[in-house]
Amino acid sequence: MPWYAHYRALSAFALFVVVVLVAVRIYPIMVLDATDTGRLLGYEAQVSEVGRKDAQEQGEPGVQEEGNEGDPHQDPGQIVTAPASEIEWLISCQLPNGAIAQTPDGVLVIPYFANLAARQLAEVEPERCAVYMDWYIANLNMPDRWGLSGTIYDFSARDGELRSTRKYDSADSYASTFLSLVAHYYRTTGDADYVRNNKDAIDIVAGVISALQDNDGLVRVAPNSGTKYLMDNAENYRGLMDWADTLDSLGFSDEADQYRLMADNIKQGIETVLKRSGGDDYAWSYSWLGKRYPRRGKWYPDAVSQVFLISCGLIPPDDTRAQVIWDRFNQDFPRWELGETDDDFPWAEMAVASVMMNDLDRANRFLEWVAAEYAERQYPWHVLESSNRVKVESMLQSPP
Numbered sequence: 001m002p003w004y005a006h007y008r009a010l011s012a013f014a015l016f017v018v019v020v021l022v023a024v025r026i027y028p029i030m031v032l033d034a035t036d037t038g039r040l041l042g043y044e045a046q047v048s049e050v051g052r053k054d055a056q057e058q059g060e061p062g063v064q065e066e067g068n069e070g071d072p073h074q075d076p077g078q079i080v081t082a083p084a085s086e087i088e089w090l091i092s093c094q095l096p097n098g099a100i101a102q103t104p105d106g107v108l109v110i111p112y113f114a115n116l117a118a119r120q121l122a123e124v125e126p127e128r129c130a131v132y133m134d135w136y137i138a139n140l141n142m143p144d145r146w147g148l149s150g151t152i153y154d155f156s157a158r159d160g161e162l163r164s165t166r167k168y169d170s171a172d173s174y175a176s177t178f179l180s181l182v183a184h185y186y187r188t189t190g191d192a193d194y195v196r197n198n199k200d201a202i203d204i205v206a207g208v209i210s211a212l213q214d215n216d217g218l219v220r221v222a223p224n225s226g227t228k229y230l231m232d233n234a235e236n237y238r239g240l241m242d243w244a245d246t247l248d249s250l251g252f253s254d255e256a257d258q259y260r261l262m263a264d265n266i267k268q269g270i271e272t273v274l275k276r277s278g279g280d281d282y283a284w285s286y287s288w289l290g291k292r293y294p295r296r297g298k299w300y301p302d303a304v305s306q307v308f309l310i311s312c313g314l315i316p317p318d319d320t321r322a323q324v325i326w327d328r329f330n331q332d333f334p335r336w337e338l339g340e341t342d343d344d345f346p347w348a349e350m351a352v353a354s355v356m357m358n359d360l361d362r363a364n365r366f367l368e369w370v371a372a373e374y375a376e377r378q379y380p381w382h383v384l385e386s387s388n389r390v391k392v393e394s395m396l397q398s399p400p
Contacts, residue, residue, distance in 0.1 A: 078211060087124055089377055090117060090386045094128055098135030099155065099162060102382045109155040109162065111136060112169065115177035117383035120390045122185045128176050129185050130194060136178060136378060137201045139164075146223040148211060150175060150204040171222040173232045175208035176239025183242035199252075206259065208242055209236050213262060217269025218286065227287040230274055230305045234312035237266045241313070267314055282323050299341040304350065311353045319398065326357045337366040339373060345380050346370055348388030355395040363392055 064181040074339065087283045092104040100114035100121075114132065122129040136152060143149040151171045156354055182202055186195050195202070205334055218228040219236045239262035247256040274282045276293055282293035284305040294302035308327045309315045315322045336350060351366040370389060374381045 006070070007066050020217045021267075022078070031118075086386055086390055087120070088392070090120060090170075090383060091118070091125065091128065093119070093383050093386075094132065095162065097162065098131040100132055100383060103377075103379075106162075108156050111152045112171070112174050112177055113382065113384045115174070115181045117387040118181050119184050120387045122181075122188045123394075126189045126191070127184065129181075133178075133182065133185065133198070137198060140201065140204065142204075144168075144171075144223075147358075148223045149207060150206075150208040170229075170232055171208055172212050172219045173221075173235050175205045176236040179239035179243040183246045186246050186249075195246060195250060202243070203255075206240070209240060210262060213265065215265075216273050217228075217265035218273060219266060224313065225287075227285055229301075230270065230282050231301065231308045233266050233274075234308040234314055237263045237270075237314055238312040240266070246345060270309075270314065280321065281328075282309065296328075299333065299343045303329055303332055304347065307350060307353045310356060311349065317356045317358070320331060322357065326353070326359070330359075330362075337362045338369050346374065346385050348385045348392060351392045352388055352395065355392060358400050360396065360399055363396060367392060367396075 008330070058120055073094050089104070093101050093106075095101055095106050095109075099109045100117055102113060115136075118129050118132045121132065139152055139155075139397055140355070141149060141151045141153065143165060144151045148171060151168060152174055153168050156165055157161070157163075179202070182195060182198075185191065211359070212223065214220065214228070218233055221227050221229055221232055240259045244256040244259040246262065247259065270282065274286060274291070276282065279304045281294055282305070283293050283300045285292045294306060296302075307329055310317060310322050310325060315325070330336070336347075339346065341347070348366070348370065351363045352364040354366065367389065370385075374385075377386070
């Protein structure tokens with residue numbers, strides 16, 4: 001009898017581990033992360049059921065007809081303005097109960113995207129933003145299925161009713177983007193009463209980040225995961241800093257200091273744990289499998305994760321490190337603003353960063369491209385792209 005027959009179960013497990021590790025080295029792990037296209041996979045299936053074209057039916061994204069690329073020497077002052085209908089479309093995504101769906105069809109509500117989209121509602125119709133925040137707070141898990149309070153699930157429409165999926169993509173980024181939304185609403189409206197009246201609930205949301213923060217300063221994506229993502233942690237830093245500023249202005253300085261300390265620990269963790277030793281790039285994830293560093297020419301999560309360090313304020317745009325990141329990003333994707341990436345989604349978030357980096361020509365070309373490519377706001381156009389399109393236009397009115 002062969003010797004390994006006595007250890008068949010152990011041998012099978014060892015073989016499984018080897019296969020997994022080999023596969024991980026060959027194929028990138030799908031990151032479920034901030035601004036994650038993976039988050040929309042479930043959405044894609046659902047919109048297809050109601051007759052909306054999916055990404056495959058759209059063909060290759062970003063293909064422009066020759067000669068329709070925009071003037072590379074365009075005057076930055078000649079802003080391609082988003083029509084008022086863009087804001088109307090964004091508003092039409094809000095459901096009667098206050099939730100903000102991915103599209104006016106109301107098929108799916110992903111609070112992460114809704115949090116980011118609601119920022120523009122705070123500027124055009126702040127009462128709609130407040131109604132959305134009410135919905136978010138009313139649907140907090142106390143606790144969720146993993147025992148963590150302050151999280152929120154995704155919701156989908158079934159039989160004409162919006163129901164919880166009992167799942168979320170990332171506990172940390174849902175929480176941090178809500179904190180940033182509250183802070184933006186307060187800065188925009190000055191509505192201190194709303195924040196004071198809901199402070200206990202908002203603190204519970206902030207507690208999600210605290211509960212998931214490890215000793216290295218980095219925040220895990222969820223209570224049932226040990227993975228820490230660069231993009232999430234950039235948003236966690238931003239959310240905590242925004243909430244701390246809000247608390248400071250309302251007289252809660254001691255609490256504000258605690259949240260700033262948490263944010264500083266995230267920033268230090270990014271620099272000491274995720275930054276490549278001797279290099280100038282950062283691992284986009286860190287888990288028991290090790291650190292996953294960005295590969296040149298890979299759009300998501302590799303390249304875009306680096307840009308989040310700029311857009312979330314960890315690295316100032318005038319810092320030489322920011323310029324290195326931005327130059328490398330544009331070297332690898334010289335026509336990203338025309339949709340020439342290896343991704344199906346427009347990624348208007350990158351145009352936001354473009355304005356921050358004072359790269360106004362690219363931002364304007366992006367607006368030209370999406371105005372033509374998504375004139376019908378067909379899939380994969382959704383609330384975050386819409387919100388960021390409006391945001392880019394607004395930023396270009398007062399460029400850095």
